[in-house]
Amino acid sequence: MEGLTLSDAEQKYYSDLFSYCDIESTKKVAANGRVLELFRAAQLPNDVVLQIMELCGATRLGYFGRSQFYIALKLVAVAQSGFPLRVESINTVKDLPLPRFVASKNEQEFRHAASYSSDSENQGSYSGVIPPPPGRGQVKKGSVSHDAVQPRTSAEQQEPTSPVVSPQQSPPASPHTWRKHNRHPSGGNSERPLGGPGPFWSPFGEAQSGSSAGDAVWTGHSPPPPQENWVSFADTPPASTLLAMHPASVQDQTTVRTVASATTANEIRRQSSSYDDPWKITDEQRQYYVNQFKTIQPDLNGFIPGSAAKEFFTKSKLPILELSHIWELSDFDKDGALTLDEFCAAFHLVVARKNGYDLPEKLPESLMPKLIDLEDSADVGDQPGEVGYSGSPAEAPPSKSPSMPSLNQTWPELNQSSEQWETFSERSSSSQTLTQFDSNIAPADPDTAIVHPVPIRMTPSKIHMQEMELKRTVSDHNNPTSPLLVKPPDLSEENKINSSVKFASGNTVDGYSSSDSFTSDPEQIGNNVTRQRSHSGTSPDNTAPPPPPPRPQPSHSRSSSLDMNRTFTVTTGQQQAGVVAHPPAVPPRPQPSQAPGPIVHRPVDADGLITHTSTSPQQIPEQPNFADFSQFEVFAASSVNEEQDDEAEKHPEVLPVEKCSDPASSLRGAKTENKIEEKTAASAPANVSKGTTPLAPPPKPVRRRLKSEDELRPEVDEHTQKTGVLAAVLASQPSIPRSVGKDKKAIQASIRRNKETNTVLARLNSELQQQLKDVLEERISLEVQLEQLRPFSHL
Amino acid sequence: MAVCIAVIAKENYPLYIRSVPTEDELKFHYMVHTSLDVVDEKVSALGKALVDQRELYLGLLYPTEDHKVYGYVTNSKVKFVMVVDSSNTALRDNEIRSMFRKLHNSYTDVMCNPFYNPGDRIQSRAFDNMVTSMMIQVC
Numbered sequence: 013m014e015g016l017t018l019s020d021a022e023q024k025y026y027s028d029l030f031s032y033c034d035i036e037s038t039k040k041v042a043a044n045g046r047v048l049e050l051f052r053a054a055q056l057p058n059d060v061v062l063q064i065m066e067l068c069g070a071t072r073l074g075y076f077g078r079s080q081f082y083i084a085l086k087l088v089a090v091a092q093s094g095f096p097l098r099v100e101s102i103n104t105v106k107d108l109p110l111p112r113f114v115a116s117k118n119e120q121e122f123r124h125a126a127s128y129s130s131d132s133e134n135q136g137s138y139s140g141v142i143p144p145p146p147g148r149g150q151v152k153k154g155s156v157s158h159d160a161v162q163p164r165t166s167a168e169q170q171e172p173t174s175p176v177v178s179p180q181q182s183p184p185a186s187p188h189t190w191r192k193h194n195r196h197p198s199g200g201n202s203e204r205p206l207g208g209p210g211p212f213w214s215p216f217g218e219a220q221s222g223s224s225a226g227d228a229v230w231t232g233h234s235p236p237p238p239q240e241n242w243v244s245f246a247d248t249p250p251a252s253t254l255l256a257m258h259p260a261s262v263q264d265q266t267t268v269r270t271v272a273s274a275t276t277a278n279e280i281r282r283q284s285s286s287y288d289d290p291w292k293i294t295d296e297q298r299q300y301y302v303n304q305f306k307t308i309q310p311d312l313n314g315f316i317p318g319s320a321a322k323e324f325f326t327k328s329k330l331p332i333l334e335l336s337h338i339w340e341l342s343d344f345d346k347d348g349a350l351t352l353d354e355f356c357a358a359f360h361l362v363v364a365r366k367n368g369y370d371l372p373e374k375l376p377e378s379l380m381p382k383l384i385d386l387e388d389s390a391d392v393g394d395q396p397g398e399v400g401y402s403g404s405p406a407e408a409p410p411s412k413s414p415s416m417p418s419l420n421q422t423w424p425e426l427n428q429s430s431e432q433w434e435t436f437s438e439r440s441s442s443s444q445t446l447t448q449f450d451s452n453i454a455p456a457d458p459d460t461a462i463v464h465p466v467p468i469r470m471t472p473s474k475i476h477m478q479e480m481e482l483k484r485t486v487s488d489h490n491n492p493t494s495p496l497l498v499k500p501p502d503l504s505e506e507n508k509i510n511s512s513v514k515f516a517s518g519n520t521v522d523g524y525s526s527s528d529s530f531t532s533d534p535e536q537i538g539n540n541v542t543r544q545r546s547h548s549g550t551s552p553d554n555t556a557p558p559p560p561p562p563r564p565q566p567s568h569s570r571s572s573s574l575d576m577n578r579t580f581t582v583t584t585g586q587q588q589a590g591v592v593a594h595p596p597a598v599p600p601r602p603q604p605s606q607a608p609g610p611i612v613h614r615p616v617d618a619d620g621l622i623t624h625t626s627t628s629p630q631q632i633p634e635q636p637n638f639a640d641f642s643q644f645e646v647f648a649a650s651s652v653n654e655e656q657d658d659e660a661e662k663h664p665e666v667l668p669v670e671k672c673s674d675p676a677s678s679l680r681g682a683k684t685e686n687k688i689e690e691k692t693a694a695s696a697p698a699n700v701s702k703g704t705t706p707l708a709p710p711p712k713p714v715r716r717r718l719k720s721e722d723e724l725r726p727e728v729d730e731h732t733q734k735t736g737v738l739a740a741v742l743a744s745q746p747s748i749p750r751s752v753g754k755d756k757k758a759i760q761a762s763i764r765r766n767k768e769t770n771t772v773l774a775r776l777n778s779e780l781q782q783q784l785k786d787v788l789e790e791r792i793s794l795e796v797q798l799e800q801l802r803p804f805s806h807l
Numbered sequence: 808m809a810v811c812i813a814v815i816a817k818e819n820y821p822l823y824i825r826s827v828p829t830e831d832e833l834k835f836h837y838m839v840h841t842s843l844d845v846v847d848e849k850v851s852a853l854g855k856a857l858v859d860q861r862e863l864y865l866g867l868l869y870p871t872e873d874h875k876v877y878g879y880v881t882n883s884k885v886k887f888v889m890v891v892d893s894s895n896t897a898l899r900d901n902e903i904r905s906m907f908r909k910l911h912n913s914y915t916d917v918m919c920n921p922f923y924n925p926g927d928r929i930q931s932r933a934f935d936n937m938v939t940s941m942m943i944q945v946c
Binding site: 333339 | 882
């Protein structure tokens with residue numbers, strides 16, 4: 013026997029028939045009796061039947077194996093089409109219609125038996141091809157008319173939607189899958205629906221009397237519009253027209269199918285009506301998804317890891333390629349895990365795909381995680397949608413509707429069904445996820461920001477917020493899903509307080525992360541942002557998070573002298589602004605500027621990276637500080653906010669130094685706070701964070717000590733004073749030359765001031781070098797770690 | 808800009824290769840194949856265990872009369888090879904780098920898909936779209 017190639021429709025059809033004939037459930041051999049009956053039903057002359065049997069090899073073998081059976085069926089089709097029976101004809105005859113078998117009443121029972129026994133087989137034989145030939149639906153109708161079906165259906169409601177249900181049989185995989193789920197909720201009825209596909213399939217051929225139209229119907233039904241599944245429920249009449257031949261049977265079928273009660277049908281209708289937007293998730297569906305989610309992940313705000321999701325969705329028997337695409341669509345934040353929203357979207361896509369919908373290229377708006385919040389309120393529009401859809405089911409309800417009712421049935425019966433599919437409990441915005449996630453990535457800053465509402469984060473983040481908002485507005489243009497922006501209020505409205513809070517905090521405090529979530533939503537939004545996310549979790553935050561830690565720390569370390577504490581508290585906000593605005597490179601600047609005072613902190617560095625520098629500078633700064641304590645207050649307030657600008661200037665300049673000193677002290681204060689939290693954070697800020705926390709207390713005594721040495725003023729009250737002193741010193745310098753010509757005292761004073769300035773600058777220089785060394789050390793350590801972590805040496 | 812983009816696995820079999828269909832694609836396949844040797848040369852020449860971002864980008868592997876071939880290798884020895892048309896205004900190195908970065912990111916996303924088995928051919932539509940965008944840019 014030459015090889016037999018079957019089309020998908022044929023494959024299914026033959027599988028059904030084989031299952032039907034396989035009364036012994038051997039899955040290998042079709043009972044001869046059944047086969048003969050089948051052939052008789054084919055209305056072929058006996059000699060043709062004998063010839064077929066001989067050709068397929070059953071005569072030789074004495075039994076009908078699956079291959080023989082298939083060949084025989086193909087030959088029956090050949091014969092029915094009028095072609096001569098030949099071995100070659102099984103493959104050469106193209107577009108052969110499916111063999112037609114006249115259904116007989118006896119076969120109904122056979123079907124029942126076959127269906128039950130062949131359920132598993134059917135499912136096995138169905139390779140997951142979802143949209144079966146539409147014509148089968150019609151065939152089903154014919155078969156449904158058999159009384160055997162009626163007992164089953166008796167318990168069922170005969171909704172107008174039932175005709176729609178019959179087409180359900182067409183999608184082989186989905187109905188089976190769903191049927192399984194249906195088992196539990198439907199209890200006793202569960203068996204029947206499951207058996208439904210089987211018997212329904214087999215009746216196809218048998219009910220083929222006059223089913224020649226069925227072929228046409230089949231072809232006509234082929235790609236049913238996505239809404240059809242849904243629509244079919246609501247639109248009984250159109251479907252029933254198709255089934256006009258056997259309206260009763262149709263209803264029976266539907267009743268068989270729709271295990272659920274009228275409520276299910278109503279739900280189906282609702283669901284179908286909701287397909288103004290085919291991708292909208294109805295409440296029932298959502299609830300179902302949520303429940304399914306819970307079975308995987310009890311925490312509704314948590315994630316489903318990729319592996320668990322893979323297992324779960326693999327159960328849907330969709331091809332891996334499609335599941336992969338669904339994952340791509342639904343994993344919005346590309347984190348390899350599914351939040352509740354993402355899971356709902358993925359589940360919904362799977363459901364749609366199983367019903368024959370084509371997967372979209374991009375995630376539909378209604379399925380976007382952020383938008384899901386809006387969906388719930390949007391279900392109101394379901395009813396009006398029915399009308400529109402009622403028209404479409406005429407064509408392709410078969411494939412869609414069957415699965416839908418089963419799905420719908422399962423949804424309301426989530427609790428009962430032991431479905432592997434899980435429901436969703438709550439939505440957690442992917443943005444939330446991102447926000448939290450990003451926070452984790454950049455622990456220091458975001459946490460700091462969140463924990464401390466103090467401007468520490470605010471200022472820089474505000475800047476970033478503005479940027480992100482700009483991006484968002486741009487992205488909004490690109491992405492019509494403006495709900496993104498609406499999302500925050502939605503979040504707060506819903507019970508996602510957590511998410512909203514986090515989101516809000518993310519928005520306000522951690523603009524980066526929120527922007528991340530925003531930008532990550534639409535692919536339209538620059539890939540850059542998404543890329544940033546993908547590059548490194550903290551990449552979007554690079555501008556803000558990293559800088560702050562370093563800055564405060566250095567400044568703290570440097571400015572730990574006398575009045576650090578006060579400076580911290582006073583100028584905290586300002587520090588933040590300065591700190592955040594400047595990348596890590598900046599931190600050193602404020603420190604140096606504050607060198608006179610802060611250097612004392614150095615030794616206190618918790619990390620102990622470099623403390624030696626602090627000693628020498630300590631001496632130096634004291635002098636200028638002492639010298640101009642009176643001027644501290646004058647200059648104290650001047651330079652606070654200028655830190656940001658100053659950072660670029662490392663070298664001692666009058667203005668920058670003054671500015672740095674004040675903001676540096678404020679930075680110190682901020683840094684101290686940050687450091688406390690950041691110390692456990694990345695090592696990068698380690699330098700900065702060296703001694704912030706401990707800096708404050710220790711420096712003071714040190715400074716005081718140093719100060720006392722200078723004798724000028726034991727005012728160690730405020731860091732600002734120190735900075736102010738420094739500023740004063742520097743500020744006074746310009747005036748020094750003028751005073752030179754006055755008298756010796758003036759000259760000496762000016763000389764001393766110059767010396768002080770020199771010392772300040774020298775200290776600044778030393779501090780900068782210190783920082784450089786620190787950074788280099790860190791870099792080396794990081795490189796070492798990197799090398800250790802690299803699994804590969806070069807090729 | 809690119810007329811051909813290929814993703815080669817560690818074992819030097821292609822995970823993804825796509826060319827501008829206007830030209831003889833086999834020629835591009837051949838060029839990519841020969842460029843693998845150059846990639847290996849460059850990678851071994853680096854000789855350092857420490858491979859930072861700079862070294863992921865291998866730069867111009869070899870130029871031909873009509874085309875230039877650029878290479879990029881990831882830490883997992885997955886290679887991206889890009890053939891660009893020389894007739895275009897010489898692309899700046901940064902542009903090539905950015906294109907490779909985008910490729911790398913898309914590749915990472917493909918990897919993150921739990922339904923993707925490492926070693927399979929890349930059939931992600933998102934990846935295809937990204938590659939198409941890169942190839943259409945020039946055309």
